[in-house]
Amino acid sequence: MLPLLAAAALLPGALLPSGVAAQPATQTTAADPQMAKVLADPRRDKDRARDAWRHPAETLAFFRIKPGMTVADYMPSGGWYTRVLVPYLGDGGRYIGIGPSLTALPEAGRQRWADFGTRFPANAAGWTGVAADRIPAFTLDAVPADLKGKVDRVIIMREVHNMWPGNLLYSDLAAIRAMLKEDGLLGIEEHRARPDAPASYTLGTMGYMREADVIALVEAHGFRLVGKSEVNANPKDSANWPDGVWTLPPSLTLKDKDREKYQAIGESDRMTLLFAKR
Structure with a gap:
């Protein structure tokens, strides 16, 4: 059985959009x-080894x-969440x-x-049989007009560290906000740096970002935080590796150097955040 949903809660005083009910903090x-x-x-079958670190049931329930x-x-x-x-x-x-x-x-x-709109559906069909x-x-500058305001949920899984240094936050969060229904929600999972990590380590190039920075950046683009979950937390991850998050599994960029040490730590410590449009 997968682990219980850990410390998933609405923020004090936070209100979900109309029609979105809060759920219990434990769900399997x-x-x-x-x-x-x-x-x-x-x-x-090849994805399942990562369920213990990615907690798909609990994350999607949150x-x-x-x-x-x-x-x-x-x-x-590569479609890990597509197959779910x-x-x-x-x-x-x-x-x-x-x-x-x-x-x-x-x-x-x-x-x-450039060819994402044609390449991805074909790949996804092979992965899922659908x-x-x-x-x-679609790329976000080519979303059909009739899709705007029609999406219930958008998820961004461990990509904010690419969006931030890649100057994609403004364009892509604005487009995502336009796609969401008025009561739609944005779910974000991201590699979590230590709260006191220096800016030189948290600008995205090491894979880690401070939770406070991610919240501030997303809220500045038209959202408000309504909940946090510790379901994807990993206290064994010190989040200060010289080679960044890719030091840990599944990348293990140092290959055989201290391999057993990093495998014992497991995948990165991650924040799991839920936002509503404001």
Whole structure:
């Protein structure tokens, strides 16, 4: 059984948007048989080793994601959460892959993401067995007009440290805010630096960011924090590695040097945050 949802709570005095109910601080797959079925699917056999660090059932429950919703996944990369969300949202739901605004990227980035709208649906179809035409994908400067204000949830999983130094926060958070319904929510997971970490270590290039900085940056772009969860916390991570977060699993960039030490620590300490539009 996956760990219980740890210390997931609304902030004192924080109100969720109308129609979004607070949930208990403990929820497991036993309470959600659909999620349990998704996580046990053979298509996830290679993904499952990371469940102990990423806590998908508890994380998505904290983000108030339910079957039937429309959920957009920012920079979905290799599709780890795609393989969870596409089947979990079901036939009545909709999963959307979203990439960064091409206009905000340097030339190399534009070339990398230019074909995202056609490449990602085909990849996602192979990962999930769902037809590509049911898994739309867009860069954020090409979101169809009829999708704006129609999305229930957007998730940004360990990408704020790329958005911040890449000058993507303004363009992409503005576009994400426009996609969300009035009662829509933005869920963010990010590698967490120590509160006293120097700016030289928390500008994104080491993978870690201070929780206070992430909250301030997101709130400055039209959101308000409504909840935090410690479900993805890892107190063993000192978050001060000279080679950044990639020192730890799964990257293990130092290869065999102190490999057992880093494997024993596990994946990074992470903040898990929930925001509403303001």
